[in-house]
Each structure stands twice: as C-alpha cells, then as structure tokens.
Amino acid sequence: MIDDLHYQCDLLSVHADPAVRAAAAEIVTLGIQLSDAFVKAEATNSTLSAKIKALAAEIKRLKTQLKNAQRAQYGKKSEKSDTEKDSSSVGFDDGDPETDDSEEKPDNGSEPSEPEEVPNSGSGKNKKSYPPHLRREQREFEPTSDQLCDCGCGHREIGEEVRERLAYREAEIFIVEEIYYKKVCRNCGQFAQHPVPERPFDGSGFDTSIFIAVLIKKYADFLPLNRITEIFGRKGVHVHRSTLSRLMKKAKGALKWIYEALLADIKSSSKLHMDETHLGQMFPGLGKLKTCRVWALCRDDRRWKGNKPPAVAFRYTQTREGVHAEDMLSGFDGVLQVDAYGGYNRLTSTTRIGEPVVLAYCWAHVRRKFWEELQSNKGKTAGKLIDMIGKLYGIEKDLKGQAHIVRQATRLKESAPIVDQIFACLKDYAMKGAMKTKMGEAVSYALKLEDGLRVFLQDGRVEIDNNNVENTIRPIVPLRKASLFTGSTDGGETWAIIASLVGTCRLNDIDPHAYITWVFEKFTQKVPRSQYDKLLPWHFAEEVEINIRQ
Missing domain, CATH: 1.20.5 (Single alpha-helices involved in coiled-coils or other helix-helix interfaces)
Known part of the structure; x- marks a missing residue:
C-alpha cells in the first residue's frame, strides 16, 4: 500500500x-x-514480547520454587511412584537430611518390625514382657485385716495376681566422698594406705559419671549445654556452661584416638558411602554465621550380609572443598557412593596417592529431581521415569539380605534392561525436549552421571542409592535446631569425634551410655594406644554378650 x-x-x-x-x-x-x-x-513490540516471555518464565520458576518449598515443609516426603506405594514397603528411606524429617526412623538394614506395644498392667494371654535387663522392684501386698474373716480357721495362699508397670526415677546428682585411711605399724613403723585408683580425668572435681552424663545429653540427646546447666540448676548444682564445655574438650582428647581407630577401620573396607551437610559456626567479629561443613563417611554392608559391622565417622571443616574429602579418604581405594557434588571428582584422578576411587552415584537423587518436576508440571515423561526407577527399587526389595554375587547376577538380568530403557528415554528427551526447563535440568543431571549410576549393576556390594549415609547425618537436623551453631572450630571437631562414636553405637543397636562408660573403664586399665581398635563399639557388644553367657 x-x-x-x-x-x-x-x-x-x-x-x-x-x-x-x-x-x-x-x-x-x-x-x-x-x-x-x-x-x-x-x-518495540518484539522487545516487549520478549520481556513478557522472560517475566512469565521467571514467574513460573518462582511459583515452582515456592511450591517446592511449601511441599518440603508441609507436604509428604515420599518420592515413590504409585506402583511402589501400592506394593509392600521396600525398606529404603528416601529422606533428605537437609529437610526437617528427623522423626522418621532410619533404615538399619533389618526387616521392618511391628511397633512394640506398651505392655498392659494386667495378666493373661495378652500380657507383654518388658526388656529383661531392666531392674525389678517388687512390692508385696497382703490382704488387710478387714478383708479377712474372723472365724479363726486361718488362711492359706491359693495364688497371686501380678501387675507390672514401667516406672522412672529421675537421675540423681550426689557427692562421692572417698576416704583413704592411713595406717602405720606400731612396731616397725611401716606405712600403709589403699592406692588411689586410676581415673580417666584425674585432677578434675567431676566424677567420670558427670562427663558421661553431659556427653550423652549433648551428643546423643542433642541438648545444648545451656539446657544441661538448667537441669543441674534444678538440683541446686550451678555449673557454668563454659565449665561443661571444658569437660567435653577433655572427653574429646581422651576419645580422639579411638575415633582415629574407627576411621582407619572404616577405610579398610572396599565400599563406602560419603555425604556432607552444613553447620553454622559463630566467628567473633564477623557479625554473622559462617556456613561450615560436616562430612560423613559410612560403612553399612548389612543389605548384602557383609562381615564388617556398620560404622560412621564425621569430620568438621571450614569449607566444602573437595580436598577435605580427599584427606578424609586417604588410604582408601575402593568404591565410594556419593551424590553429584563435583568435589569428589578429584578422588578419581590417576595422580591421586593410591589407586583412583570408583564413584557410584545415587538413584534417589535422580528420582527426586523428576519427582519435583512431576509435582510442579505433571509431566508425562517425568512420571514414566519415576515408574521405571520404582521398578529398580522393587527389584532391590527382593535382593535385600542376599549375597553380593546373587545381587550382581539378578541386577544384570533384571535391572540392567530397565536402566537401558531409562537412559534411552533420557537421550530421546535431550534430542527433542526443552533442555533449559526444570525437566531439562533433571535430564542433563542424570545423563551426566550415567557411568556412576550403572556401577551398582556390576557390583553386588554397591547399593542403588546413598541413603545409608544420609540416614546417619539425620541427627544433625535436631542438632542445628537445638544448638543453632557451634561456637568454635574446636567445638565442631569435638562434636565430630564424639558423634562418630555415638552414631556407630546407634548403627549397632548399642547403648552409647554403656559403651562410653566401658571405654573410660578400659582407659583406667592402661590399654596401649596400639590396641585402641579393640575399644570400638562392636567389641563392647561382644564382651557384654560373653559376660551374659558366663
């Protein structure tokens, strides 16, 4: 025109x-x-249209982020597909230690059991028994005089009714006063006095039992020291928080070498799990918390009936640099199950001292990304991938407790074809789909890890995911809530050392209070440091079992 x-x-x-x-x-x-x-x-119209599209994409991203945050805080934590939910429990705990899910029980490698009922107080076939190790306090009651007849014939016992109830007596704080009498012979003048027994913390005005009580309350029950001082205060004993902190520093010094023996024992294995999480530290003058890291190195071979007991060791560091993982794993050259954090890649280097480590990646992390996409956008491809991953977990359910050779053979026969289908689907999407979307990011994440995600197919010792170690760092969640932060680097290292022993006790169903008491008793027997590997938690369990049999 x-x-x-x-x-x-x-x-x-x-x-x-x-x-x-x-x-x-x-x-x-x-x-x-x-x-x-x-x-x-x-x-101008083209520019405005591009801005509108960008803003719409940003709004969609923020809505998805908000929805995921709301779901993480208020929604269900399970990422299982509908087929998995319909079947019986697989027995894998898919919890994320970064979320507040501390009440969920970690999987300890045994079959799920029915919740133990609280025994009733009556008698009969429904009566349940209490644990046999509990002390029993018997109280006997005879019929009162007004209940007995006065015919004068006397009474004979025809039976009894026994009613039981669980009772509690609050811990007692008391003074131990030791008196060592000194004697001398009237004739020859020879002097005699009972020798003062060795104690782990000579020179302290606190009995070993106080050290143990504070240690368990802080590192097993997650009570901060200020609350422990309040507990003591209710008994009329006023102890400053800094005093308890010094006690824990002494306990750390005593237990450090057992921790080193534990770490060495863990690294003697051929397959381990590793993960890390954050813990804040207060630095004077900084004006804010610095995010530090807690690394967890875990051995748990119970799913394939390995001959080594489960164990965990923690390490506290200022940063997340991969050099810390490399240092902690010095001397280890087996298979390491991890997430996709790039800091672990240095462990596979041929220039590393020792043999390169084989990295096995976690299918639970892969599933989690597709689950988030499914919840946000209801994508069909994401749902299909979750269902296929669910089939892998279904196979793992049947392999629980099988020998590693059986697990390997079954995986190659049944799981490998499913894994091939999963990666074929991922590669097809990568060629046709929008890779800059949330779904595209999930696809790229899985494809990048393909080699490590296939490791479990070739080795029956390897698990399908890294949830074993994630379960061990769950206690850091209540720790962060209760203590908020650690006051110093030394405090973080103290936590790592003591929490390693407490966490290993938990993995082996051992009472940490009884174990630490046993360790301190062994210290008084002058056990040489070269034999500290004999003081690890499972040796305590063996000794207790021997004593019970005797």
Whole structure:
C-alpha cells in the first residue's frame, strides 16, 4: 500500500501544477515517516514480547520454587511412584537430611518390625514382657485385716495376681566422698594406705559419671549445654556452661584416638558411602554465621550380609572443598557412593596417592529431581521415569539380605534392561525436549552421571542409592535446631569425634551410655594406644554378650 502511494506520488511529481507537486512531495515525506514509525513499533513490540516471555518464565520458576518449598515443609516426603506405594514397603528411606524429617526412623538394614506395644498392667494371654535387663522392684501386698474373716480357721495362699508397670526415677546428682585411711605399724613403723585408683580425668572435681552424663545429653540427646546447666540448676548444682564445655574438650582428647581407630577401620573396607551437610559456626567479629561443613563417611554392608559391622565417622571443616574429602579418604581405594557434588571428582584422578576411587552415584537423587518436576508440571515423561526407577527399587526389595554375587547376577538380568530403557528415554528427551526447563535440568543431571549410576549393576556390594549415609547425618537436623551453631572450630571437631562414636553405637543397636562408660573403664586399665581398635563399639557388644553367657 505504501509502495503504491509512492508510485502515484512519483507520477504527480512532474505535474504542471506546482501545488500538486508540493502535495505529492509532502505525502512522500509523511509516508517515509509512517514507515519508520511502523518499523520502530514492531521493534518495540518484539522487545516487549520478549520481556513478557522472560517475566512469565521467571514467574513460573518462582511459583515452582515456592511450591517446592511449601511441599518440603508441609507436604509428604515420599518420592515413590504409585506402583511402589501400592506394593509392600521396600525398606529404603528416601529422606533428605537437609529437610526437617528427623522423626522418621532410619533404615538399619533389618526387616521392618511391628511397633512394640506398651505392655498392659494386667495378666493373661495378652500380657507383654518388658526388656529383661531392666531392674525389678517388687512390692508385696497382703490382704488387710478387714478383708479377712474372723472365724479363726486361718488362711492359706491359693495364688497371686501380678501387675507390672514401667516406672522412672529421675537421675540423681550426689557427692562421692572417698576416704583413704592411713595406717602405720606400731612396731616397725611401716606405712600403709589403699592406692588411689586410676581415673580417666584425674585432677578434675567431676566424677567420670558427670562427663558421661553431659556427653550423652549433648551428643546423643542433642541438648545444648545451656539446657544441661538448667537441669543441674534444678538440683541446686550451678555449673557454668563454659565449665561443661571444658569437660567435653577433655572427653574429646581422651576419645580422639579411638575415633582415629574407627576411621582407619572404616577405610579398610572396599565400599563406602560419603555425604556432607552444613553447620553454622559463630566467628567473633564477623557479625554473622559462617556456613561450615560436616562430612560423613559410612560403612553399612548389612543389605548384602557383609562381615564388617556398620560404622560412621564425621569430620568438621571450614569449607566444602573437595580436598577435605580427599584427606578424609586417604588410604582408601575402593568404591565410594556419593551424590553429584563435583568435589569428589578429584578422588578419581590417576595422580591421586593410591589407586583412583570408583564413584557410584545415587538413584534417589535422580528420582527426586523428576519427582519435583512431576509435582510442579505433571509431566508425562517425568512420571514414566519415576515408574521405571520404582521398578529398580522393587527389584532391590527382593535382593535385600542376599549375597553380593546373587545381587550382581539378578541386577544384570533384571535391572540392567530397565536402566537401558531409562537412559534411552533420557537421550530421546535431550534430542527433542526443552533442555533449559526444570525437566531439562533433571535430564542433563542424570545423563551426566550415567557411568556412576550403572556401577551398582556390576557390583553386588554397591547399593542403588546413598541413603545409608544420609540416614546417619539425620541427627544433625535436631542438632542445628537445638544448638543453632557451634561456637568454635574446636567445638565442631569435638562434636565430630564424639558423634562418630555415638552414631556407630546407634548403627549397632548399642547403648552409647554403656559403651562410653566401658571405654573410660578400659582407659583406667592402661590399654596401649596400639590396641585402641579393640575399644570400638562392636567389641563392647561382644564382651557384654560373653559376660551374659558366663
């Protein structure tokens, strides 16, 4: 239309009438201006359209982020597919230690058991028995005089009714006063006095039992020291928080070498799990908390009936650099199950001291990303992938407790084809789908880890996921809530050392109070440091079992 107008104006530009020629020239000028304005309007419209699309994508991203945050705090934690939920429990705990799910019981490798009923107080076939190790306090009651007849014939016992109830007596704080009498012979003057027994913490005004009580309350029950001082205060004993902190520092010094023996024993294994999480530390003058890290190194071979007991060791560091993982794993050259954190890649280097480590990645992390996509956008591909991963977990359920050779053979036969289907689906999506979306990120994440995700197929000792170690760092959640932060690097290291022993006790169903008491008793027997590996928690369990049999 504009071109036709210009053509007509060109014809009029040679018209005999000057007014017509001037009008034609003005029309051409206005047409050019109109054309320029139209081009500018189109450019502005394109810019605004691009901005609208970008804002819409940002709104969608923020809505998804908000929905995921709300689901993490208020929603269900399970990421299982419908087929998994319909079947019986697989026995895998898919919890994320970063979320507040501390009440969920970690999987300890044994079959799920029915919750233990509280025994009733009556008698009969429904009566349940209490644990046999509990002390029994018997109270006997005879019939009162007004219940007995007065015929004078006497009474004979025909039976009894026994009623039981669980009781509690609050811990007692008391003073131990030791008196060592000194004697001398009247004849020869020989002096005699009972020798003062060795104690782990000589020179302290606190009995070993106080050390143990504070240690268990802080590192097993997650009570901060200020609350423990309040508990003591209710008994009329006023102990400053800094005093209890010094006690724990002494306990750390005594237990450090057992921790080193524990770490060495763990690294003697051929397959381990590793993970890390955050813990805040207060630095004077910084004005805010610094995010430090807690690394967990775990051995748990119960699913394939390995011959080594489960154990966990923690390490506290200032940063998340991979060099800390490399240092903690010095001397280990087996299979390491981890998440996708890039800091672990240095362990696979051929320049590493010792053999390179084989990294096995976690299918639970892969499933979690597709589950988040499914919850946000209801994508069919995400649902399909979750169902296929669910089939892998179904196979693992049947393999629980089987020898590693059986697990390997079954996985190659049944799981490998499913894994091939999963990666074929992922690669197909990568060729056709939008890779800059949340779904695309999940697909890229899984494809990047393909080699490590296939390791469990070739080795029956390897688990399908890294949940074993994630369960061991669950206690850090109540620790962060109760204590908020650690006051110093030394405090973080103290936590790591003592929590390693307490966590290993938990994995082996050992009472940490009884174990720490046993360890301190062994210290008084002057056990050489070279034999501290004999003081690890499972040796305590063996000794207790021997004593019970005797």
